[in-house]
Amino acid sequence: MSTAEESGPLSGKVALVTGGSRGIGKAVALELAGRGADIAFNYFRSHEAAAATEQEIRALGVECLRVRAHLGDPEKIGELFTRVTESFGRLDILVNNAASGVQRTLEELEEKHWDWTMAVNAKAPWLCAKEAVKLMEGGGHIVNITSEGSRTVLPYYFSVGTSKAALEAVTRYMAVELAPRGIVVNAVSGGYVETDALAHFPNRDEMLESGRRSPAGRLVTSADIARVVAFLCTDDASMIRGQVVVVDGGATLGPPG
Template structure:
């Protein structure tokens, strides 16, 4: 594949969890992938190295998703290295659990800085740079619908992402670029498993009719579909990818 025809994906939060699974899945589809990461340089380089070892193309780039200058540089690296950007998957996110009455507002501000401001910052550059035929995919959570106690700040931040989805689709009118939000249910990542005992994990796994936790690869398959020509007629949607939890 020539430099002019290679498809290029930027994946924020690409060093771990769902983001890593997305990097690996898109690389298998032939994408050159930019692995965006916040602090885990070792993990990001490991992911990029695995793609390279399998014959793919990847670089890792450190960037705070809420810092506009750093995200501009991330996109410019993608353009310098690979010639452009076709898919942006904004998988970076932050989780904080607390009843609203006990919520530390400093923690609330940090969560919204990453989840809300970060989505706006990444979307701003994606809208400016994506090539025709491209896709922007952001992340919410099925907790927005489930309304679980303790998830108030997190669900509120992801509700903002969902509200943005249709507006972004309309702002991209006429450019042949789609934008959708994926809202996973309980998924076996470090972010989800941290701080939960086995009883809690087992109870949450049984919420879905399929009676298991999602795997990062389950979510990555949906992302790969939305990024592909086969998924290009899906636009402005929030997809609950959760095994049937309602």
């Protein structure tokens, strides 16, 4: 990854990455920062991880704002965007990465688990986009992070998979409704990525082994996904609209020959 001073396709841009303190969100924040964008990100649990991420971003020569905010609470979303407005006064890129969920089967899942997952994974990206539009006066880019569980039925993924399917529908509607404002909207769907989130799945080892058997011969990394997200935030991708770009090493094509 290059520093902001050496390359600047996103220099002068401001990006908000939700859930940007670790995992895929952190990789995206660092990739955008490395291309010159000032970064804002929210986190919910670990102050230490968030502070460390902020330091890494600032070391790339850009500004960084970190805000503790649980995106399942619409009031906290409002507070997050107030902080972004106060710090930067504008927004060019929104990456809806923050996600949550309960790994249970249909019968084991409780109503509160469903509501929690939908609030963070589908409702929050919509609310964040509504706020982001107010700050994207000259147009911008929105990228939603989804997963292959939206189309492929995975064990223990009932609530998350359905919420990601909803997010992909949100992506398509956003792409059409926000196009007149000069806002480009897409989604990126990653394969199995070895992050802390995967540790909560009872079948974690099986999932990782499946990812390693992809035609690419290795697991997808957070950096792989981050580079595609960054591309979708450039003018070169301006004619890609409302699409779900799959980054899985070919895993969903079937077993390698």
